[in-house]
Amino acid sequence: MTFTLLRKIVAIASLSMFSTLASAQNWPTKPVRIVLQFPPGGSTDVVARILAQSMTTALGQPVVVENKPGADGAIAAEYVMRSDPDGYTFFLASNTPMMQVPLLRKKPPYDPVKNFTPISMVGRYVYVLVANPNVPAKNAKELLEFASKNPGKLNYGSYSGVTQLMHTKLTKEAKIDTNLIPYKGEGPTINDMLGGHVQFTFATPTSTLSHISAEKLRAMAVLLPKRSALLPDVPTAAEAGIPTLEAGTWAALFGPANMPAELATKMSEAINAAMARPDVRDRIAKQGFDLGGSTPKELGSFVQDQLKAWAQAFADAGLKPE
Incomplete structure (x- = not known):
């Protein structure tokens, strides 16, 4: 490589670097x-x-x-x-x-x-463990205890990869036997929960807050490192003593x-x-x-x-x- 060619390469590289820096300094221009x-x-x-x-x-x-x-x-x-x-x-x-x-x-x-x-x-995204009030459990611990004593009696509504993974983790670590009922969306899942066809699931506050306020659903835990401002009285999964999903x-x-x-x-x-x-x-x-x-x-x-x-x-x- 000749000295002249080397100088051209260095000049082009320097110009490109200067252009990038100038663009970053002026950003945004559109x-x-x-x-x-x-x-x-x-x-x-x-x-x-x-x-x-x-x-x-x-x-x-x-x-x-x-x-x-x-x-x-x-x-x-x-x-x-x-x-x-x-x-x-x-x-x-x-x-x-x-x-x-x-x-x-x-x-x-x-x-x-x-x-x-x-x-x-x-x-x-905030996920809340919610249950139908007809289930004789006031909190997550009592829900798992009831499921343990009544294998196969509770239905779990699943409508996404996350809710499916949570069911797998929950049943495995808590050693409970519940039925996973698949749904195409969160809305139909919540509708069947209100109708008593499924007893619990993890859902977002958007679809559950009004039902929780009306006591048609019972909130038991949130899948967050800290409590949600929307549901300040609802414990985190860690506080409730239930398995959580690290892959949130x-x-x-x-x-x-x-x-x-x-x-x-x-x-x-x-x-x-x-x-x-x-x-x-x-x-x-x-x-x-x-x-x-x-x-x-x-x-x-x-x-x-x-x-x-x-x-x-x-x-x-x-x-x-x-």
């Missing part, structure tokens, strides 16, 4: 997109739009939400994965596309670690791979500042969603830990890649 795996109207969509509205004001550029549902979130994930890592396209993902898709497909379409840049945790349900923000660290940090700081606003927290709390941010580094470590936890949870449930 609208920022947050892509979702869910259709409009759901709790995640509402959370994203509340945060986007706050970030728009703070950043001085529109932060818009784009819905790209389908394929367990893989459509949205692949769209963001193929986008330029310039700080203008992000993926607000749940654990489904970032855990289930990579772990339960023989040929995963992406790697959640290699193909994305971690930005920030956004929070956790969460949402986090990711960018495409190879995003400059300065851009990732700026976006992380922007969304964490939005989550810290009291008005934002109050509005989102009503969606049954527990806000909680992080640094990019913390999210990266969290994803690594969650991959191990979900892999173990799937193995315990007998679920294998297809």
Whole structure:
């Protein structure tokens, strides 16, 4: 390699680095997109739009939400994965596309670690252990004791991978025998609980709060590290003495791979500042969603830990890649 060619290569590399740094320093200069795996109207969509509205004001550029549902979130994930890592396209993902898709497909379409840049945790979905009041149990301990003394008598409503995994974990660790009744959604599950066809399940506050207030359902525990502001009198799973699911349900923000660290940090700081606003927290709390941010580094470590936890949870449930 000649000295002249070497100088040209160094000059081009320096120019590219300077351009990247300048872009990061001036960011944002145009609208920022947050892509979702869910259709409009759901709790995640509402959370994203509340945060986007706050970030728009703070950043001085529109932060818009784009819905790209389908394929367990893989459509949205692949769209963001193929986008330029310039700080203008992000993926607000749940654990489904970032855990289930990579772990339960023989040929995963992406790697959640290699193909994305971690930005920030956004929070956790709240799940509540609820039971029909006709079950002679006032709390989780009494529910498990009743199930132990009456094998096969209680029906458990399951409508998602998480509720299925929780049933497997609960029956295994508590050594109880209950019937798992599959449903296509949370709504039908709750309707059958109210009708007495199933006796207990894990559900979100969105579908259960009004029934809990009317004493048509009994709340026994929340699957959170701390108590939910929506149900302050309901103990956590740890406080209630029941098995919990380390592979919990969460949402986090990711960018495409190879995003400059300065851009990732700026976006992380922007969304964490939005989550810290009291008005934002109050509005989102009503969606049954527990806000909680992080640094990019913390999210990266969290994803690594969650991959191990979900892999173990799937193995315990007998679920294998297809």
